[in-house]
Amino acid sequence: QEGIVIVGAGQGGFQAAASLREAGFTGPVTLVGEEPGLPYQRPPLSKAYMKGDAGIEQIELRPAAFFADHDIQIVNARAEAIDRAAQRVVLEGGEALPYAHMILATGARNRPLPVPGRELAGVYYLRSHADADALRERLEGARRVVVIGAGFIGLEFAAVARTLGHEVTVIEAAARPLARAVSPEMSAFFADAHTSMGTSLLLGAGVIGLIGAAGHVTGVETTDGMVHPADFVVVGIGVTPNVELAAEAGLEVANGIVVDAHLSTMDPAISAIGDAVAYPSRFADGLVRLESVQNAVDQAKAVAARLTGRPAPYAAVPWFWSDQSDLKLQMVGLAGPTDDAVLRGDPASRRFSVFRFRDGVLTAIESVNRPADHMLGRRLLAGTPTITPEQAADESFELKSLLG
Ligand code: FAD
Incomplete structure (x- = not known):
């Protein structure tokens, strides 16, 4: 049986494999990755791992046994070409893997x-x-x-x-x-x-x-x-998305591998997810390409759901975090550069949020050491947020009351 081949064994590729199994997919799943070793998380590389507070075992997404137990085959090799007509991906060294469906999760590289x-x-x-x-x-x-x-x-x-x-x-x-x-x-x-x-x-x-x-x-x-x-x-x-494999196979590329609302490329046998992808989002005009764990993980889950019979347009709320010293920055939503900024809390206290509005409508929340504002933002932005700039600025206003 020809199974699903995932190219790129990073955050998105790993999640796609794991979610396919979780959703009950029983065919072969092959994870092709050019980096040595097991899939790992990148965020700690510039944080705890860099400081020396974590070793490689702490940043691996799962131990080796997980892949064996879930019958996920890892191939440590670079994918060199896609033969779309024959539905095969050619690896360095010449081996060709047939696929019924392929997921591109090639990420990005440093500029x-x-x-x-x-x-x-x-x-x-x-x-x-x-x-x-x-x-x-x-x-x-x-x-x-x-x-x-x-x-x-x-x-x-x-x-x-x-x-x-x-x-x-x-x-x-x-x-x-x-x-x-x-x-x-x-x-x-x-x-x-x-x-x-x-x-x-x-x-x-x-x-x-x-x-x-x-x-x-x-x-x-x-x-x-x-x-x-x-x-x-x-x-x-900054980074450049790894789009060459897709482009050389004739897939559409525009600052990212172009996908539709279901994260499918123009070839219905090929989906694409993560840092490498430009997708239509209701949080932006036109196509967006995001570089975040949330984006890679949620897109992987959406593709796995579609491939196991539960298709739905991808609509997850974008969010992101960054740790710098004792400051935890969390962001949810996507603001435009000219969106208004409304302060909640005092930056001098190192615990505050900036609520972003466009034409009076909430577009994003940036929080420092205020996880509750962030979590609330995720829920508000999943629907149609009704919060006003005045409510955002007024610390005596209970944000939770907006959730009904
Ligand atoms: P990746 O995880 O980059 O995986 C892509 C993989 O595909 C790579 O291993 C690559 O080598 C491989 N590949 C590419 N082409 C081929 C090919 N032809 N054949 C085989 N393999 C191939 N995000 C956050 O949300 N919060 C953070 O705090 C945060 N911190 C970060 C810190 C650092 C230092 C870095 C580098 C990133 C950070 N990110 C953070 C971003 C986050 O890690 C990425 O958005 C996420 O890893 C994207 O997942 P991906 O699967 O699209 O790509």
Whole structure:
């Protein structure tokens, strides 16, 4: 019997395999992944794992026995090509796996720094377990690190490096940290928080080159002509979705593998999920591509449900979290860059939320150390939220009363 082949054994690929079995699928399930070892979680790589508080066993999604018990075959190999006409996926080395259905869960890869000196030793990225191990080793000796990019990964890494006692400089081209993801108010809070941790945060600073000696990086040059000394450099300037396999097979690609509301590609025998996918969402205009555990997991569950006879359009509420030092940022919904921001609570208390509204309608909630606001947001945004900006701003107003 030809079964289901899943390409990419990360968060989404693993979840698809597990959910297929949970839903009673009895045919063969094969999980093809190019990384060695068992599927693991990436979030701890820039948090507990980087700090040294977790080992590989703690971040693996399941122990080896789970895959044996559930008859999920893991193939550690890179998928090189899809032969859609023959419904086969060709692996490195030439072996071809037939499929009745294929799920693409190829994720994303780091965007390389596009400046001279990028090939120097001592320049690190953080996506994989292997990347994290290399960085962790480097953290044991070196003192001065320059982080390029004040996105989630750059700031999470910066927080860990400060905790471990390193001198940390973060260089960001935009005028504020986390600019693509959160409100200006939340960016300002995180800028202050990192500065008070002792990190030097340079905003509006473009990197024009890496300086080196004897093949090793020694500094980062910015557009203002300054050179920031570095024993090593960590680059976190975003990712590129892994769409090549799909594109070469003739599937539609537009900043992600394009899927419909059921997460099916234009080939009904191929679905796609996770970081690699651009999908239609009621929380956005046009197609969105999200990079989060929630997105990969819920999309995997939706495809597994469809393949086992319970189809439904994918409609999950997007949510995300980031841990930086003792600050837990949680976000739910999707805000546009110009959405209004309404503060609930006092940022100085390090426990507050920013409610985002567009034309008076709630679009997202960003919370710091206020999990109850976040959880409420998940429930509100699953339906049609009725909360007003005035209610959001008024801490004496019981948010729970909105749930009826
Ligand atoms: P991935 O988990 O990246 O898995 C894709 C896999 O496919 C990879 O192993 C890749 O090597 C493999 N692959 C690609 N092409 C092929 C091929 N041709 N053949 C075989 N294998 C292939 N999200 C949150 O929600 N909260 C967080 O706090 C958070 N922190 C993060 C911290 C870090 C350091 C990183 C890197 C990510 C973090 N994320 C976080 C994002 C989250 O991990 C991703 O959104 C999630 O892993 C996406 O799942 P995925 O299955 O789409 O891709």
